[in-house]
Amino acid sequence: MKQAWRIYMSDLKHLTTNWAASILALGLIVLPSLYAWINVEASIDPYAHTEDLPVGVVNEDRGAELAGHRFRAGDEIVKTVNYPPPTLRLEVGASSDLCVFAER
16 A cells, blocks of 8 residues: 555656646546536526526327217317416417417
8 A cells, every 4th residue: 555655646746747747637627527517507407597488389289089079189288388377478370279488
């Protein structure tokens, strides 16, 4: 173990006397840390700044018949989406199947 410690201290001494090796070692320490910090920061609350994000719903459902009853799941989803939160308004395009939320 003494030999390993001696090699480690020798490498540190050489690292401080060689500026190129010092910069390389600093980069090898800082860049992975910076990468990890950015990824952790992005993963903490990914929905924090999505309030201004426009949302579009396209209904291309043709429907289906099940046990003699016509079922259109797309229309049911559009009905559910047609109740926007109070801070948003619903803009309906030329086709009633396209709904876009935009901030008031």
